[in-house]
Amino acid sequence: MMKAYPLLIEGLQVIIVLLGAPLMVGWVRMLKCWLQGRQSAGPFQPYRDISKLLIKDIVLAENASWIFRFAPYAVFGATLMAGSIIPIISVDLPLTATADIIALVALFAIARFFTALAGMDIGTAFGGMGSSREMMVASLAEPAMLMSVFTVSLVSHSTSLSHMAHTVMEGTLMLRPSLAFALMAFVLIAIAETGRIPVDNPATHLELTMIHEAMVLEYSGRHLALIEWAGMMKLFLFSSLGIALFFPWGIAVADEAMMLPVALIALVAKLALVGLLIVLIETRLAKMRIFRVTEFLGSAFLLATLGMLSYFMLE
Amino acid sequence: MTLLPLGPVFLSILLFLFTAAITPLFAGRPHALVRVSFLLSAAASLMALAGGFFAVSNGAVDTMTLPIGLPDLPFYLRVDVLSGFFVTVVSLLGLFVSIYSIGYVKGFIGQRPVSTLVVFYCLFMAGMLMVLISDDAYSFMVSWELMAASSYFLVVFEDEHASNRRAAFIYLLIAHIGAVLILLSFGVIAGFASGFESFNGYTFSAMRSSTITPAWASVAFLLAFFGFAAKAGMMPLHVWLPEAHPVAPSNVSALMSGVMLKTAIYGIMRVTFDILHISSWWWGGLVLVLGLVSAVMGILSALMQVDLKRLLAYSSVENIGIILVCLGLAMIFASFNMSVLAALALVAGLYHVLNHAMFKGLLFMGAGAVLHSTHERNMENMGGLIHRMKWTAPMFLVGCLSIAALPPFNGFISEWLIFQTFLLSPVLPSPVLNLLIPLGAALLALTAALAARCFVKAYGVVFLGHWRGAHQHGVHEAGLSMRAGMLLAAVSCLLLGVLPSFVIRWLDVIPQTLVGGTISLSAHEFGWLWLTPVSAGRASYSAPIVFLGILLVVAVVYMIFHARKTSIRRAPVWDCGFGKLTNRMQYNSTSFAMPLRRIFGFLFGIKEVARAAGDPALSPMFMDRYIYHLKMRDRIWYGLYKPVSDASFWFARRVGRLQHGRIQIYLLYSFLTLIVLLVFA
Numbered sequence: 001m002m003k004a005y006p007l008l009i010e011g012l013q014v015i016i017v018l019l020g021a022p023l024m025v026g027w028v029r030m031l032k033c034w035l036q037g038r039q040s041a042g043p044f045q046p047y048r049d050i051s052k053l054l055i056k057d058i059v060l061a062e063n064a065s066w067i068f069r070f071a072p073y074a075v076f077g078a079t080l081m082a083g084s085i086i087p088i089i090s091v092d093l094p095l096t097a098t099a100d101i102i103a104l105v106a107l108f109a110i111a112r113f114f115t116a117l118a119g120m121d122i123g124t125a126f127g128g129m130g131s132s133r134e135m136m137v138a139s140l141a142e143p144a145m146l147m148s149v150f151t152v153s154l155v156s157h158s159t160s161l162s163h164m165a166h167t168v169m170e171g172t173l174m175l176r177p178s179l180a181f182a183l184m185a186f187v188l189i190a191i192a193e194t195g196r197i198p199v200d201n202p203a204t205h206l207e208l209t210m211i212h213e214a215m216v217l218e219y220s221g222r223h224l225a226l227i228e229w230a231g232m233m234k235l236f237l238f239s240s241l242g243i244a245l246f247f248p249w250g251i252a253v254a255d256e257a258m259m260l261p262v263a264l265i266a267l268v269a270k271l272a273l274v275g276l277l278i279v280l281i282e283t284r285l286a287k288m289r290i291f292r293v294t295e296f297l298g299s300a301f302l303l304a305t306l307g308m309l310s311y312f313m314l315e
Numbered sequence: 316m317t318l319l320p321l322g323p324v325f326l327s328i329l330l331f332l333f334t335a336a337i338t339p340l341f342a343g344r345p346h347a348l349v350r351v352s353f354l355l356s357a358a359a360s361l362m363a364l365a366g367g368f369f370a371v372s373n374g375a376v377d378t379m380t381l382p383i384g385l386p387d388l389p390f391y392l393r394v395d396v397l398s399g400f401f402v403t404v405v406s407l408l409g410l411f412v413s414i415y416s417i418g419y420v421k422g423f424i425g426q427r428p429v430s431t432l433v434v435f436y437c438l439f440m441a442g443m444l445m446v447l448i449s450d451d452a453y454s455f456m457v458s459w460e461l462m463a464a465s466s467y468f469l470v471v472f473e474d475e476h477a478s479n480r481r482a483a484f485i486y487l488l489i490a491h492i493g494a495v496l497i498l499l500s501f502g503v504i505a506g507f508a509s510g511f512e513s514f515n516g517y518t519f520s521a522m523r524s525s526t527i528t529p530a531w532a533s534v535a536f537l538l539a540f541f542g543f544a545a546k547a548g549m550m551p552l553h554v555w556l557p558e559a560h561p562v563a564p565s566n567v568s569a570l571m572s573g574v575m576l577k578t579a580i581y582g583i584m585r586v587t588f589d590i591l592h593i594s595s596w597w598w599g600g601l602v603l604v605l606g607l608v609s610a611v612m613g614i615l616s617a618l619m620q621v622d623l624k625r626l627l628a629y630s631s632v633e634n635i636g637i638i639l640v641c642l643g644l645a646m647i648f649a650s651f652n653m654s655v656l657a658a659l660a661l662v663a664g665l666y667h668v669l670n671h672a673m674f675k676g677l678l679f680m681g682a683g684a685v686l687h688s689t690h691e692r693n694m695e696n697m698g699g700l701i702h703r704m705k706w707t708a709p710m711f712l713v714g715c716l717s718i719a720a721l722p723p724f725n726g727f728i729s730e731w732l733i734f735q736t737f738l739l740s741p742v743l744p745s746p747v748l749n750l751l752i753p754l755g756a757a758l759l760a761l762t763a764a765l766a767a768r769c770f771v772k773a774y775g776v777v778f779l780g781h782w783r784g785a786h787q788h789g790v791h792e793a794g795l796s797m798r799a800g801m802l803l804a805a806v807s808c809l810l811l812g813v814l815p816s817f818v819i820r821w822l823d824v825i826p827q828t829l830v831g832g833t834i835s836l837s838a839h840e841f842g843w844l845w846l847t848p849v850s851a852g853r854a855s856y857s858a859p860i861v862f863l864g865i866l867l868v869v870a871v872v873y874m875i876f877h878a879r880k881t882s883i884r885r886a887p888v889w890d891c892g893f894g895k896l897t898n899r900m901q902y903n904s905t906s907f908a909m910p911l912r913r914i915f916g917f918l919f920g921i922k923e924v925a926r927a928a929g930d931p932a933l934s935p936m937f938m939d940r941y942i943y944h945l946k947m948r949d950r951i952w953y954g955l956y957k958p959v960s961d962a963s964f965w966f967a968r969r970v971g972r973l974q975h976g977r978i979q980i981y982l983l984y985s986f987l988t989l990i991v992l993l994v995f996a
Contacts, residue, residue, distance in 0.1 A: 054876065058883045063781060065701045067712075077869035081861070097845075098857040098864070102731050103722060109767060110721050110865075116771045120902065123698065123780030124888055128902020131775060135768040136910035142767075143760035146734070150756060153738055159854040218888065222876045294914050301757070308753035 006094045009252075009260075010084060013093065016267075017083035021229070021236035022046035024271055028235075031279040046232060050225050058221035061122045071118035072219070072226040078110040079230040079237070088240045089263045090252040091162045091169075100159040101149045104241075105142060108193070111230065112138050119215030130214025133290060137199065137211060140297035141192045144185055147304035151182035152245050154311045165248040177314060181307030183246050188300035190238040192293070195231070197282040199293050202231070209290055239274040240267070321377035321394045323366030324402055324448055330359035331441035335434045345424045350417060352433045356440060357413035363406035363444055370399025374824045384453065391518050393450035396825045397589065401447050401581045404669050405574045407807070408676045409440055412573075415680050415800025416566040418793065422687050423564070432472055432564065438465035439570065446578050451518040452501035456494065463490040463546075466575060469567040470559045482558035489545050489555040496542030497582065503527075503535040504590060522590045529594050536598055539586040547579035549639060550609040551951045553632045557616070560631070561624035561692065565683025568624060572631040573676035577668050580638055587646060588829040596745060599646030606639030607755055610762040615915050618769045619947055621904045622692050623682050626773055627675065630718065633762060634671045637733065638664050640759060644736050645830065647748060654832025656739060661826040662819055662834060663732035669818070670725040670811060674717035677804035681711035684793035684801070685777060689784075694776045694904040696784030703790045706798045708778045713805040715774045717812065719767035723862035725811035728846070730763055735854055772907045781898040813862045815846050905945060920948035 026043035033040030060068070082104055084095045099107070112134065119131035153159045155178060156167030168179075192199040200211040216227050244251065250266025252259035288296060334355040341348035370377070374396055381390040394402070416436070423429050442462030449455040467490075471483035501517070508516035508525035515521055527535065541552070548556035560568045583602075587593060613632030620626040641664025648657035684707045691697055701708040717724035737756040743749055782790075793801075811818060819834070827833045847855045890896040912921060922945070929939030973984070 059886050060883055061888045062885050063699065063702065063888075064885075065708075065779065067701065067779065073869045073873050076872050077865050080868050080872075081864050084864075095860075095864070097855050098860040099722075100854050100856055102734050103727075103856055103861060106720065106722050106727055107865075109719070109764075110716075113716070113719060113721060113767060113771060117775055117779060120771075120775030121701075121779040122888055123898070123901045124896070125900050125902060128775070128780070128907065131771060132902060132907045132910060135771050136914070139761070139764040139768045139911075140914075142764035143757060146760040147753075147757050150734070150738055157853060159735065159738060163853075226872070226876065291910070291913060294910075301761075305753060305757045308756065309750065312749040312753055 006090075006092065009090045010093050010095055013088050013090070014080065014084050016089065017080065017233055017236060018229075020271075021232040022050060024236050024239070024275060025232045027272065028275045028278055031275060032282060035279055035283050050229055053220075053225035053228065054222050056221045058223060060220075061218050063121075063123065064218070065121055067114075068118050068121040068218075069223070071114040071121075072223040072230075074114040075111040076226040076230045078107045078114075079233045082107040083233055083237055085161060086237055086241050087162050087165050087244050087248075087251055089260065089267060091165050091248070092253070093162065096162040097160065101153060101161055101164070102146070102159060104161065105146055105149070108234070109138070109142060111234075115212075115215050115227070118219075122218045124218070126214045126217050130211055130217070133211045134215055137192055137293060137297065140294060140301060141189050144297060144301040144304045145189045145193065147301065147308055148182045148185040148189060149245065151178050151304065151307040151311055154308065155179060161244065165244045165251060166253075168245065169248045169251070169253070176311075178307045178311040179246065181303050181310060183242075185300045185304035185307065186242055186246070188296065188303070190242060191281070192297055192300070194235045194238050196235075196278060198285045198288045199296065201287050209287065211290075236271070239271055242274070243267075243270050319377045320366040320370035320373070320375060320399055321379055321392060321448065323362045324370075324394060324444060325379065325392065327359040327363035327366065327406070328441045328444050328448075330362065331356060331437045331444070334359070335437035335441070338430050338434050341430070345429050346421070348433060349420045349424070349429060352437065353413045353417045353420065356416075356437055357410055360406040360409035360413055360440070363402055364410060366394065367399045367402030367404075367406055370394045371396050371403065371824060372821055374828075378450065381454075384457070388453055388517070390454040390457075391450040391520075392448045392454070393519070394448050396828055397581070397584060398447045400665060400822055400825055401577060401668075402444060404577055404672045405440075405443050405447065408570065408573045408672045408804070411676060411800045411803045411807075412566050412569050412680065413800075414803065415569075415683075415797050418796035418798075418800075419564070419566050419680075419683055419687060421794070427473070431468065432567075435465045435468040435472075436567065439469060439567070439575075442466075443570075443575060443578055447581060450520065452498075452505060452522075453517050455519075456498055456501070459494060459497070462575065462578065463487070463494065466563075466567070466571060469571075470563045472564055472567075473562065476562075479562040482555075482562050486555040486559035489552065493542045493545030493552075493579075496538045496545070498542075500535045500538035500542060500586065503531055503538065504586075507531065519585075519590060527591070532591050532594055533598070536587060536591055540583060540598075540602065543579040543582040543586075544605070544639075545579075547576050547583070547635045547639075548609075548632050549605055549635055550612050550632060551955055553609070553613070554949065554952050554956055556632060557620075557625050557628040560628035561622055565624070565679055565686055568628075569676040569679035569683070572628060572679055573672040576631060576635055577672060580635070580642070580664075580668060583639075583642060584829070587642075588649070593646050593650045596647050596650040596743075596748065599643045599648075599650060600748060600751060601643070602639050602646060603643030603751060603755060606636045606641075606643050607758045609633065609636030610640065611636070611758050611765075612918070614762050614765045614769055615911070615918060616949070618765060618772065618908050618911050619919065621694050623685065623694050623697075623773065623777060624679070624692055626694075626769070627678050627682060630766070630769065631671075631675060633766065634667070634675065634718075637729075637759070637762065638667050638671070640755060641667060641733055641736070644733075644740075644755075645826075647743070649830045651743065653741075654830050655834060656736065656832070657830040658823075658826035658832035658834050659732065659739065660736045661830060662822065663729055663736055665822055665825060666732060666811075666815070666818065667729035670717065670729050670808075673804055673807050673811060674714045674724075674726060677710065677801055677808060678714040678718065680797070680801045680804065681707055681714060684797055685711075687793060687797075688789070688791050689787070690789075691784060694773070697777045698780040698783045698898070698901065699778070700782075700790070701778040703787075704778075704792050707793050707801065710798075710801040710805045711778065712774060713808055715770035717808045719770045720763050721767070723809070723812045723858055723865065725808050725815075728812055728815045728858065730759075731846075731856055733759060739853070768911075772904060776902075776904045776907065780901045783898050783901065783903060813858050815858055819846070918950070920946075920950050920953065922946040922948075 026046045030040040116131040119127040156164045195212040252263040376395045379392040445458035467487045504522045505516035507527040508521040545552040617629035645657045645660035717726040720726040720730040740752045924944040927938035
């Protein structure tokens with residue numbers, strides 16, 4: 001029984017990631033509709049979208065290679081793997097030890113690598129443009145992300161996610177300048193990585209400015225469903241990663257069954273808040289020109305490096 | 316019975332030399348020559364591989380004295396764990412490339428004499444192995460020159476283009492400037508080893524036990540470091556590398572990029588860690604800074620390239636930079652006597668040496684297969700090869716994933732170890748270093764992300780999409796032996812990525828002898844599944860579980876969603892109703908790198924001209940043609956090398972006035988010199 005408990009939690013977490021991600025996206029869309037005075041389709045619309053896409057037939061471009069067909073599975077697999085590492089409901093997951101924060105960033109990088117390759121596979125201008133831009137955003141966001149999480153791991157003397165969450169949880173509520181910088185950088189990066197306004201617009205298919213949607217323009221049917229689902233999970237995971245690193249209070253610690261409901265409620269409340277924050281940002285800001293994104297991410301990179309520097313210099 | 320490691324290595328060198336020597340016997344039978352000679356060199360590599368592997372796993376030191384060369388100056392040979400490791404790297408890639416070469420070199424038959432390629436290939440391999448096992452300055456320099464000269468002839472193999480000859484000349488020039496610096500460094504150390512009168516100071520063992528003053532140790536270090544760095548292709552001494560590596564035959568480029576650069580890394584390690592011992596931290600700081608510059612500038616330059624092999628060559632500059640970063644960190648920690656951290660940094664560096672040999676060898680072999688089949692190096696004319704080269708494409712993809720540091724492949728392991736080293740860096744007693752280490756981690760993270768971008772571009776433009784060039788008849792899959800060579804390298808990339816703890820346990824003896832620290836005790840208490848460099852609480856990574864996890868998830872998802880019978884219909888790409896999609900409308904290498912040119916363009920000299928041609932009165936909005944010119948200049952070449960070469964030409968012309976071509980005047984010069992010498996003697 002003692003052995004089975006962590007595995008059970010792990011399984012539960014995977015299910016939460018799989019099922020919670022569309023709900024969170026639905027929540028964000030619903031809030032956005034309300035704020036913009038439109039009528040929303042309810043928080044469950046993403047489930048209907050995914051199941052619709054899963055039923056539909058696939059239309060493949062004539063020269064699509066195996067990369068194009070393999071990419072959705074790789075993207076989905078890598079993202080789900082990332083979802084089983086981040087301490088979302090419990091800090092002591094069995095899989096958190098297998099991969100640390102560096103491996104987590106690399107898992108997201110695998111997903112991106114394959115999406116970008118798939119974008120170039122058909123040989124349309126849109127796909128290549130999307131890949132080029134996505135990799136541009138990533139090549140600036142990924143180092144910033146690493147620097148931001150490294151600051152947390154310097155503070156907690158570990159790169160293991162569960163240790164980092166533990167340390168931040170047990171630490172006093174002291175305002176560390178390094179963590180403040182890291183958090184600011186992390187928010188900017190999370191916006192860029194999940195393709196939200198002001199960096200990318202997940203709702204557009206018509207603009208020349210689109211990034212992520214341009215890469216996956218040729219996808220259809222279950223391939224598209226997997227990619228969309230993985231995208232939703234990415235938003236969910238970045239939110240919960242931010243929660244685990246900077247606001248871990250409430251995540252279950254020991255093997256106590258009693259802690260789980262509390263952890264779940266805390267998770268739902270925090271994610272709802274994150275969703276609200278996203279909607280506020282997206283409603284207040286307009287999408288940036290593509291080359292302003294570099295300034296945006298450059299400042300994230302600088303903030304993160306400042307955080308690390310201030311750890312070495314001040315703490 | 317312990318196997319003595321020097322014997323197999325020595326025999327393998329002899330076998331290489333023998334292979335070079337029997338080449339004339341095959342005059343007129345090039346097919347037989349290629350088959351026999353490369354099989355023999357594969358066998359020789361295998362022998363050296365065994366020697367090198369056992370040298371490291373036994374931790375043995377094996378020496379030998381060869382009474383050749385000048386009287387009283389015999390060659391001293393020695394294999395210890397450090398040279399054993401590098402022998403393993405050289406011979407492992409040598410084995411793969413030799414197998415690959417059987418098919419690759421066959422393509423040259425009938426076009427040019429393959430026997431020169433065979434001879435110099437064998438001499439090159441022998442030279443690299445000799446560099447690694449020589450134990451005195453004299454035999455080291457002889458082997459170093461053998462390696463440099465034979466690779467010069469390999470670079471100039473396709474000598475009908477003036478640009479190839481120029482590239483080879485620059486290569487030879489910079490190799491020799493480096494060799495002079497190395498020689499001077501050995502001279503300084505040997506002077507302290509023996510006093511200047513005795514002959515025995517030239518052996519490394521005498522140098523090791525010499526007491527050298529810190530100031531002179533620094534001089535020797537600087538000379539050796541810059542000498543070796545010129546060979547390693549460190550910025551700003553890299554200019555020969557992107558010229559020479561692309562023009563060499565691809566099997567040779569694989570060896571040059573994959574392992575020849577590593578002999579220079581070996582030299583740096585031998586001199587700093589073994590012979591001189593590190594005395595001050597700024598040595599490491601210098602290596603770290605130059606390594607970071609090479610890493611970032613190397614990958615940025617790689618991204619700007621349109622020539623596939625040039626791109627790979629610049630990426631070698633990047634990877635050498637990463638290795639130098641590790642060495643720099645190791646030197647910093649060693650100078651503060653933090654032996655465990657120094658060991659971790661060294662293990663990261665050595666692991667990256669091995670990794671880079673594998674994936675860069677693989678990528679150059681893949682580029683060779685592409686070149687062989689398309690006769691094209693310019694990526695702007697390629698595309699869609701995944702449909703025609705069904706074997707090469709996935710293997711090249713493995714290389715791209717490895718070099719982009721993505722799990723479960725090997726590049727990720729060394730990147731992970733390097734980041735761990737950075738994160739474990741405590742507060743050091745120097746404010747400069749405390750500033751440098753976070754910046755270093757930031758730049759390294761940037762490098763890794765840019766590398767991913769670079770290889771998405773390389774793979775996407777070469778293998779995906781449609782063919783961009785004029786014609787594509789004759790594009791075919793590589794032959795059996797070429798595929799075998801690539802497959803072996805690809806499999807080692809995967810194995811090195813999935814089973815890192817075995818490799819680390821094997822090479823852990825090297826930091827133990829060099830810096831007195833080891834990470835093995837902490838790394839292995841949790842078994843082979845786990846990579847825990849310091850303690851499980853600080854960091855752990857289980858490559859096999861991550862690999863199996865991804866595999867499992869992908870398989871399960873595939874099974875679940877693929878089981879349902881949905882039809883897959885093939886249809887033409889939606890062309891937005893224009894019906895005029897052509898292959899030239901795809902994103903190509905230049906356009907893919909365009910955002911980067913805007914962000915980092917200030918580092919390069921970029922001249923971009925775009926204009927429309929056609930009659931504007933006819934249709935002002937839709938021109939007939941757009942003409943786009945892009946010129947990239949390597950600022951280092953124009954800022955650093957051009958002035959020097961111009962000045963030396965200027966000086967040579969001035970000196971040239973002494974030459975009149977008349978024997979009387981030359982006799983007069985000799986006469987005057989004698990008079991002057993007599994007067995001042």
